[in-house]
Amino acid sequence: MKEQKAPGPEDKPALEKAPTGIKGLDDVTLGGLPQGRPTLLCGSAGCGKTLIAMTFLVNGAVDYGDAGVFMSFEERSEDLAANVASLGYDIEGLIADKKLVIDHVRIEPSEIEVSGEFDFEPLFVRLAYAIEQVGAKRVVLDTIEALFSGFTDQAILRAELRRLFGWLKDRGVTAVITGERGDGQLTRYAIEEYVSDCVILLDNRVHDQVTTRRLRIVKYRGSSHGTNEYPFLIDARGVSVMPITSAGLQHRISSDIVPTGVADLDAMLGKGGFYRGSSILLSGLAGTGKSTFSAWFANAVCERGERCLYFAFEESPDQIIRNMRSAGIDLEKHVRSGLLMFESARPSLYGLEMHLTRMHRDIAEFQPAAVVVDPISAFRGVQSEIHSTLLRLADICKERGITAFFTSLSLASDHTTEADRGVSSLMDVWISLTDVEASGERNRVMFVLKVRGMSHSNQMREYLLTSDGIKLAAPYIGSEGVLTGAARQAQEARERDAATARSQATERRLRELGRRRASIERQIAELRAGLEAEESETEMLTNQEVGREQVLLADRAAMAAKRGAAE
């Protein structure tokens, strides 16, 4: 890049790259190996150098139309073909189609007698001849360091190697040179000083009896690249590197809501469910119904006609189906309709990397809308590795917009156990299931710890696993705290009694009042009757008085008349 003297970074021509076709490796190298330049692939014995180099050629020939030359200094071409046949590479077919040449360079130190000066021109002749035969764009030299064991004159050898790498560059072929890992340096014979454009280091570590292969790009001249150690796998489908964040946290996100499968839980979440593509952690103690929640979630996914992939690490599919039938879920019909797929395996079956690849492959094949992993706590191993495994699994799901539902077994009743803390930051939603021990019983209580991008209930809710589904009991939060189970029912009964007593007292008071009203009204009537009697008496007396007055007047008139007549 430096020689090209680009005027500015913006119009700097991008380094041309030769894609390896190895899943993940092209991501971390941002496109592949430097085209037309040699790349050193070094690592200790058995870490997959030859296989990766061969994959580079086979993919080049099959997918990118680049013919290749494999110059082997160790294995014979028949052995090479047989070794990679297990990966499904048809070496003989490629050779017959003139897309690949394998040249085995036999070095037998015991047969070599040196007398005087020599050089390695035949190596160039052989390479040039092989390249011309198929018009090769890619060359692998595996492992050129074997020359050092056959020839003691290192001065000649090093001069010739320098010439060889220069020659490869001049021919413009993309070369991969493998090298055995040495003490304190990348390769045993320090050939990294000749091959300096791109160096990839492979490593094979055993931890707790589980082997993990790792890959690191030590340098990549003229290009940025992922700098971490990335685990990679070699299995029946070839080599795949697992870049921890191949998408670089740029997932497309969705505002769609996916119901949880539990109506009452939906109500606790501000938008009535999870966002599609979010990662959900359901942590809980033993027997708090984690699998039941998972099954309801899976059921809800399938009921909507979407596919769900269920990774079970503790139960067999049949056992899950049987157990969930008692919880009122018929998972079998979803399995039969092809919407639900179970993948059961003991966590100890393989290492974390193998599990991850298997899941990755299954997800890629089944294309589910949701994934359930029950439980993630079944993974045993170094915490940081579990963490990175889950991180990558969550990323795989996020990348594809898959809603991922993880359950985790908490060990102590403290909900923030080590395992949960480790993964909770990866999760968008965290629901905790726990149980409350009181009044001689254990009651299940759930609460929503966090939901990214959504308001949610802050309540601790008791829930009941019934045959009609998971029901959340109405919360009782009062002076007595959160009451659950029998205590909650007792408290409710007490409250009912108190209410009854209160209403009875009111009725009694009303009746009393009625009685008093009646008696007062009776008194009023009596008084009124007395008054009326008095009034009529008075009237009668008045009338009598008036009558008497008239009689008196009449008498007086009569007496006057009589007196007048006599007078």
Added chain:
Amino acid sequence: MSDKHQATFDPAKPGYYNLRLYVAGQTPKSVAAISNLKSICEEHLAGMYTIEVIDLLVKPQLAAGDQILAVPTLVRRLPPPIKRIIGNLSNTERVLVGLDIQSGEPPAS
């Protein structure tokens, strides 16, 4: 470009040497190797040898076919086993050891 120095002896006879010298172009090293080989053979194997010089630039396919890695390479094809000596053959002692020829011993009758 292969020139043969045919011996008058019967090739099937024991003690007959079939030698092949691989070179890549007319470099000083290959010229030296050819002349060194000729003088050694004349001295120690007079009349009992064939030398075939093969230029890999002319027949590149033979480089892979005969497993040639360095030049000059001298291959003793007969008598068996096959032996290889690389270098310009300037060290006569080593050439004789490599070809399994006892030095000092006069050539067989």
